[in-house]
Amino acid sequence: MLPGVGVFGTGSTARMLVPLLRGEGFEVRALWGRSEEEARSLAQELGIPFHTSQSDDVLLHPDVDLVCIYISPPLTRQIAVKALGIGKNVVCEKAATAVDAFKMVTAARYYPQLLSIVGNALRFLPAFVAMRQLLAEGYVGELQVCDARVYGPSLLDQSYGWTCEELMGGGGLHTVGSTLVDLLSHLTGARAIRVHGLLRTFVRQNGAIRGIRRVTSDDFCFFQMLMGGSGSGRGTGTGSGVCCTVTLNFNMPGAFVHEVMVVGSAGRLIARGTELYGQRNGGNGEELLLGDSEGTGQEVKDVPLPHLRGLGSMVKALKDAFQAQEERRSWVRGPVAMASTFEDGLYVQTVVEAVKRSSRSGEWESVEVMTQEPDPNQNLCEALQRNKN
Amino acid sequence: MLPGVGVFGTGSTARMLVPLLRGEGFEVRALWGRSEEEARSLAQELGIPFHTSQSDDVLLHPDVDLVCIYISPPLTRQIAVKALGIGKNVVCEKAATAVDAFKMVTAARYYPQLLSIVGNALRFLPAFVAMRQLLAEGYVGELQVCDARVYGPSLLDQSYGWTCEELMGGGGLHTVGSTLVDLLSHLTGARAIRVHGLLRTFVRQNGAIRGIRRVTSDDFCFFQMLMGGSGSGRGTGTGSGVCCTVTLNFNMPGAFVHEVMVVGSAGRLIARGTELYGQRNGGNGEELLLGDSEGTGQEVKDVPLPHLRGLGSMVKALKDAFQAQEERRSWVRGPVAMASTFEDGLYVQTVVEAVKRSSRSGEWESVEVMTQEPDPNQNLCEALQRNKN
Numbered sequence: 001m002l003p004g005v006g007v008f009g010t011g012s013t014a015r016m017l018v019p020l021l022r023g024e025g026f027e028v029r030a031l032w033g034r035s036e037e038e039a040r041s042l043a044q045e046l047g048i049p050f051h052t053s054q055s056d057d058v059l060l061h062p063d064v065d066l067v068c069i070y071i072s073p074p075l076t077r078q079i080a081v082k083a084l085g086i087g088k089n090v091v092c093e094k095a096a097t098a099v100d101a102f103k104m105v106t107a108a109r110y111y112p113q114l115l116s117i118v119g120n121a122l123r124f125l126p127a128f129v130a131m132r133q134l135l136a137e138g139y140v141g142e143l144q145v146c147d148a149r150v151y152g153p154s155l156l157d158q159s160y161g162w163t164c165e166e167l168m169g170g171g172g173l174h175t176v177g178s179t180l181v182d183l184l185s186h187l188t189g190a191r192a193i194r195v196h197g198l199l200r201t202f203v204r205q206n207g208a209i210r211g212i213r214r215v216t217s218d219d220f221c222f223f224q225m226l227m228g229g230s231g232s233g234r235g236t237g238t239g240s241g242v243c244c245t246v247t248l249n250f251n252m253p254g255a256f257v258h259e260v261m262v263v264g265s266a267g268r269l270i271a272r273g274t275e276l277y278g279q280r281n282g283g284n285g286e287e288l289l290l291g292d293s294e295g296t297g298q299e300v301k302d303v304p305l306p307h308l309r310g311l312g313s314m315v316k317a318l319k320d321a322f323q324a325q326e327e328r329r330s331w332v333r334g335p336v337a338m339a340s341t342f343e344d345g346l347y348v349q350t351v352v353e354a355v356k357r358s359s360r361s362g363e364w365e366s367v368e369v370m371t372q373e374p375d376p377n378q379n380l381c382e383a384l385q386r387n388k389n
Numbered sequence: 390m391l392p393g394v395g396v397f398g399t400g401s402t403a404r405m406l407v408p409l410l411r412g413e414g415f416e417v418r419a420l421w422g423r424s425e426e427e428a429r430s431l432a433q434e435l436g437i438p439f440h441t442s443q444s445d446d447v448l449l450h451p452d453v454d455l456v457c458i459y460i461s462p463p464l465t466r467q468i469a470v471k472a473l474g475i476g477k478n479v480v481c482e483k484a485a486t487a488v489d490a491f492k493m494v495t496a497a498r499y500y501p502q503l504l505s506i507v508g509n510a511l512r513f514l515p516a517f518v519a520m521r522q523l524l525a526e527g528y529v530g531e532l533q534v535c536d537a538r539v540y541g542p543s544l545l546d547q548s549y550g551w552t553c554e555e556l557m558g559g560g561g562l563h564t565v566g567s568t569l570v571d572l573l574s575h576l577t578g579a580r581a582i583r584v585h586g587l588l589r590t591f592v593r594q595n596g597a598i599r600g601i602r603r604v605t606s607d608d609f610c611f612f613q614m615l616m617g618g619s620g621s622g623r624g625t626g627t628g629s630g631v632c633c634t635v636t637l638n639f640n641m642p643g644a645f646v647h648e649v650m651v652v653g654s655a656g657r658l659i660a661r662g663t664e665l666y667g668q669r670n671g672g673n674g675e676e677l678l679l680g681d682s683e684g685t686g687q688e689v690k691d692v693p694l695p696h697l698r699g700l701g702s703m704v705k706a707l708k709d710a711f712q713a714q715e716e717r718r719s720w721v722r723g724p725v726a727m728a729s730t731f732e733d734g735l736y737v738q739t740v741v742e743a744v745k746r747s748s749r750s751g752e753w754e755s756v757e758v759m760t761q762e763p764d765p766n767q768n769l770c771e772a773l774q775r776n777k778n
Contacts, residue, residue: 144591144640145609196585196751198613200632202533202654220534222613222634224587243589245611247634251533251652253670263640265591281642362585362753 003065006030006058010042013070024319029063072162073169081107089115096169101346108342118345121310122183127276141266146244151257164215171217172248190227197223197355221248223355256304392454395419395447399431402459413708418452461551462558470496478504485558490735497731507734510699511572516665530655535633540646553604560606561637579616586612586744610637612744645693
């Protein structure tokens, strides 16, 4: 039996998610928006019976058993942790900081019977499911290099908001880079042990953001990860010693370029958008391994096609996880086993912060995943320290 | 009147160069090979009247007025400097080290009436000539990011030799990366002030190189350059503050991928192979700005098409520089003004060495172009120091 769903957020992902959920038979019972007006407007548009700007109204809603949180990063932790505490299953976006991600991990560990996943849709995209499978089967031989690039138009909202603010989780690295950090770890079965990066904000002001306001979040980012052994123990485990490079540029209006290439001793695999190509050394050039049967050119504004398609596959997996259960809140792990856990979310957030640190220091930075919550005063000291520079 | 040409080298570039020279009306009078046998074999194949393994025999040959040097980097300096001393015009490949490049600069300054260019063919490729022109005309607006990538099969020779040895100028960075360092400086009119890089040798042994022999030259290289003001004063001068990223991977058998992209505030230009594409922000997607009328698919083994085509354009420019002159050794600067000078060669070598240093130190390294020859004992100390690590 499928659970009733409460959706947090009124942005482009939430707007795409609702029809996808309905397409798989989920009932969307409630919508939360930052303001009453935003919530009402989208609820009317999508025909959602209940809307609110009070998060408790959704979390305590008796018909809501699964909560999907697609809101600004600084609010994610609070709502996700509360939802778990109330006994609801959670699919959410990344948090704003590693400390927030750590608090989410603690909550997820406390309620292991509840579903708690970070909804990185790329893991569910068929091209990457196939790529991971082929890597495990040795298509590329010994893995050497991963190279990911995403080019697209500006990620900034029309008006000033969290997307402009580095500290609120805005910017290409946090928004898109984090999905690639997660994906590369998932594909290689390894985790970054050291990272080096460079962030730039080329566009500091635009037509909508001017006067005393300035964009602090990155619109160009470039980082390298040296991968070590498996962190999660669930991957293919061949990724130790692999070099990953990621290039993000959001000063390139037009269609998104979304390309992930893995190169090994015996061949390579390349995901271009939603399609997967492969080439074996000594073979006759590139072969199409997986096309996109739904066709291309259906790009939704502001959302790369791989994310949209992946979201669809993730919703299907959610249906499979819940469907055969008698209880509305019960689920089985199998269909969503490939999802990013809150622990993965903490790892990703740790890498993102290490890349930012590296961009400031100019040096390689170690990726050390938090094992206990830092003293908040310690944190404050560091923030003050940093502001002095 | 076109000068008689002496060619040094029996590798793939020398082999391509001879027919190109003849196609423009040059007479190839003499060929030098490392061994008598290599020289004889290629001279017979190409019908060159004189061959030798003694460099002086070519340099002192009375019918040779222009010397083209395409040999292993450690031999380049010696022959180039001697050729200038004897009064011959010189087109050569890069040197092995910055110290060698510096000695070549000194010789070139001493004989300003002689032609002395580093034959980076990419500068002459019509796609890059057009890209540079469009950059100067503001097609991309304010330049922000350059991104170059070359993927291809192994650069190693069939047998063990300089291509396997980092210290002899082998490896992707030295062989191909240097042409991109030169090109990006030429395109942006700016020079790298700081670099960061990572080199890897994934394939240390193969069928031909085994036993106690190991490859030390890089087959994967990845570097970033932060560009400062103009070094040569000849560029478009808009490149200050630009980030350049270069990715080289020579573990990818099959056709070469050769792509250079420049992104600015108003649009972007992309050279894919020998073709140039552009996209203006707000425009209707990508437009083909310059096709390759000679068609593609004529890839010569071991040589990317852009190098082959660029070499053809360079030889044409050489013809134009010499043609209208009465004296066989006289030339005019105009047609070869866009060529890389020995000073540019020293800059490029300095960047290459800074990237290698960065790969060892893990830190950003400054690019400081040598202004006087270092004390050789100092050099020895540093080499000993490094070997201890």
